[in-house]
Amino acid sequence: MKLPLLAIAVTLVLAGCSNTWEGVKEDSSKAYESTKETIHDATE
Secondary structure: OHHHHHHHHHHHHHHHHHHHHHHHHHHHHHHHHHHHHHHHHHOO
8 A cells, every 4th residue: 555655656756856857947048048148238
């Protein structure tokens, strides 16, 4: 009984971490692009 519950809990945690990691990558990419554009505009 404990093994199936443990497997479900691990699956949910890993799915949540995966979604969080995708969000971190997306936010980092947006921040990088914004910084790059700002520096480019400032040097013109």
